[in-house]
Amino acid sequence: MSTVACPDCAASVPVPGEALVSEILVCRECDSELEVVGVDPPLLARAPEVEEDWGE
Amino acid sequence: MSDVDVVLVASRIRAEERALLEALRGRGVRHHVLDPRELIIEPTQSPIVDGVALIREISLTSARYTARALEATGSVTVNNSSVIEMCGDKALTALAFARHGVATPRTLVTLSEPAAVQACDEIGYPAVIKPVVGSWGRLVARVPDQETATNLLEHRSQLPGPQHRVTCVQDWVDKPGRDIRVLIVGDQPVAAMYRRSEHWRTNAALGAEPAPCRLTPDLAKLATDAARAVGSGVLGVDVVEDNDGRLMALEVNHGTEFRALQSVTDVDLADAIVEHVLGLVE
Incomplete structure (x- = not known):
């Protein structure tokens, strides 16, 4: 388990060892949705906003 | 080890995609993830991917174009682009249901605000108003009377994009919770x-x-x-x-x-x- 600074509030966000690129994590401090954009080393970015054509 | 390569097409790895990746691993299938956001499609006859593509893209638009591009170069896709397009548009789904005699609540498809109000009157109240594109129940509304229908459809008509003029009006089914x-x-x-x-x-x-x-x-x-x-x-x-x-x-x-x-x-x-x-x- 690594920690990465939240791109929004700078709080430490735990990134599980089994995290995959394109998975979404949520910052416990600010509730921001964060996308895993790298795993070695772990990198987080703000997740894209939900679009109108997203879904099932 | 399977001889087939599976390409999981997804820009977001949800619980479902993670489970699918684990199932592929469990069966010893060669696989990788293709993120449509990284795709640059050059129309050509060379295969874009080598293997069968499992389309799990969360964006309807990206899923459609990716599936079309992969199919054009000979790839097998699941679901294929035709199925994606049919399911991604509730008006097309309604037409397919009618053509195949599938039992479904009465549905009217309209292309303008006045026609949609008229369709609500025709269906009777309460009626259900649905955008043709959308998921997770977004913007699906039950309207109890003509005044509410008129107000809601007027708001819809102000949304940007011609797609918002296309509306499904459906019988409301009083279901058991x-x-x-x-x-x-x-x-x-x-x-x-x-x-x-x-x-x-x-x-x-x-x-x-x-x-x-x-x-x-x-x-x-x-x-x-x-x-x-x-x-x-x-x-x-x-x-x-x-x-x-x-x-x-x-x-x-x-x-x-x-x-x-x-x-x-x-x-x-x-x-x-x-x-x-x-x-x-x-």
């Missing part, structure tokens, strides 16, 4: 669940609670017929019962989420999907 989701894989119903909610919209994304549901012959037939109407594949069919117990198909989902269903069934859903995908090319 639940609807049913059936997972179809290939041509086979694999599992079903009730989705219970206090709200009339019983989408899992809106917090409906899953509960086990027996796949009765009638339910299995309706769901299979609905899936066949749009072209079959890996599909989530939504079914509603009225208070007389009559079953009707509401819609078919091409990028079906199945984590809630998995929580109430012993069937390994991800593995069933992977088995189907491999069976298409082996």
Whole structure:
């Protein structure tokens, strides 16, 4: 388990060892949705906003 | 080790995609993830990917174009672009249901605000207004009377984009606090669940609670017929019962989420999907 600074509030966000690129994590401090954009080393970015054509 | 390569097309890895990747690993299938956001499509005859593509892209637009591009260069896709387009547009789904005689609530499709108001009057109140594109119950509204319908449709007409002029107006079904989701894989119903909610919209994304549901012959037939109407594949069919117990198909989902269903069934859903995908090319 690594920690990465939240791109929004700078709080430490735990990134599980089994995290995959394109998975979404949520910052416990600010509730921001964060996308895993790298795993070695772990990198987080703000997740894209939900679009109108997203879904099932 | 399978000889087939599977390309999982997704820009977001949800619980479903993670389960599918684990199922691929468990079967020893070579695989990788293709993120459509990174794709630069050059129309050519060279294959874009080598293997069968399992389209799990969350964006309808990206899913359609990616599937089309892959098919144009000879790849097998699941679901294919035609199925994605049919399921991604509720008006096209309604037309497919009618063509194949699938039981569904009465649905009228309109292309303008005045016609949509007229369609609500024709259906009677309460009526359900649905945008043709959208998921998770977003912007689906039950209108109790003409005044509410007129107001809501006036608001819709101000939204940017011509797509918002296309509206499905549907009979409201007084259902018993639940609807049913059936997972179809290939041509086979694999599992079903009730989705219970206090709200009339019983989408899992809106917090409906899953509960086990027996796949009765009638339910299995309706769901299979609905899936066949749009072209079959890996599909989530939504079914509603009225208070007389009559079953009707509401819609078919091409990028079906199945984590809630998995929580109430012993069937390994991800593995069933992977088995189907491999069976298409082996």
